[in-house]
Amino acid sequence: MANKIRMGMVGGGSGAFIGAVHRTAAEMTGDIELAAGAFSSDAVASRAFGVELGLQASRSYGTFAEMFAKEANLPQDERIQCVSIVTPNDSHADISCAALAAGFHVICDKPLAGHLEDAIRIEDAVTDSGLLFGLTHTYTGYPLVIEARERIAAGEIGDVRRVAVSYLQDWLSRDEDTKANKQAIWRSDPARTGESGAFADIGTHAFNLVEFTTGLRITEVAAELRTVIPGRAIDDDGAAMFHLSNGASGLLSASQVCSGAVNALRIEIYGDSGSICWAQEEPNTMTIRHRGQPDQVFRPGANVGYLSDAAIAVCRTPAGHPEGYIEAFANLYAGFARAVRDYPAQNGTGCASVADGIATMRFIRAALTSSRNQSAWTKLASG
């Protein structure tokens, strides 16, 4: 245990959704130990939950500020080295900036922040501190998503000319959905979730997947964001046409009101000589198609004999056994742990970078602006 990377967690308390996934994934790496935490906005509940998880009472903190102050005063070989942030979007910036100022590397869940201005605060804090920052866009941890990126980069489908990406869910498709569910309540409140609803919550995953797999940047959008359920204060459905940095076109749909769609993230990338398709609900299948030829179906597995080194490096199960959601998260944590070990070398964290996160926030801002202007083409601000 002494050699493991020591991690503190903020958020992920009793009844939370993603915190437990992060803890399991971090543990699955075999390289990270949860050493401290401030798990809830309620100080008493936070301390009790840390003890329930098996942490020392002295390192089960009431607030993140207390954790950063007390951990920074511990001997270097005892104090936490990094912080995992799994709180609602509105708090990502304050917690990230405080963690970086106290000298801790940060791994944070998406979206980078609730508002672009807060995201820029994080970027400035990363630059000023010189510390590591990783953003967990889960789907980039799947072996076949990495394989898609490798094959597109190697020219297997030619120059990208069109992308179709959609992320559709139904868990907010009824009015009552945002009244009783803890996760839904804050996601439908602009004060907690930020400037966008569905587009920020899941549209940012779709956006990141496009940029990750194609290696291109989305440069402008023509979007319509809608609130389908009357009385909601924020978008729950929308679509954006977009242009990529090589001149290609695409369409991104993100909606949480599509009855029957549970977690339907799907991407199709068309090049001038072939296409690649991957869907999150069947993550162990990737298809490559060429005109006039039978489809090629790819599966994960270190020993299938045809995957790239990059994909093989993140295969966790024997060929023929499924690689899933938690394995994908674990791959992000494994990359982050390696980066912490290698620090101060900066060879990437295996997660999305703060710049990638800023790009998602510029996308949200441009989509909202476009939508307010009759879906006029709107550039993603640079800088």
Ligand SMILES: NC(=O)c1ccc[n+]([C@@H]2O[C@H](COP(=O)([O-])OP(=O)(O)OC[C@H]3O[C@@H](n4cnc5c(N)ncnc54)[C@H](O)[C@@H]3O)[C@@H](O)[C@H]2O)c1
């Ligand atoms: N990568 C993914 O696929 C994915 C999936 C789900 C959620 N997320 C992201 O993870 C984050 C959390 O989402 P969730 O659904 O788990 O939310 P949640 O409401 O289930 O959990 C949030 C937790 O944070 C705690 N918290 C809030 N403020 C705090 C503070 N100041 N200090 C300490 N703890 C605090 C809450 O008490 C709660 O335990 C969001 O940013 C969300 O977008 C990402």
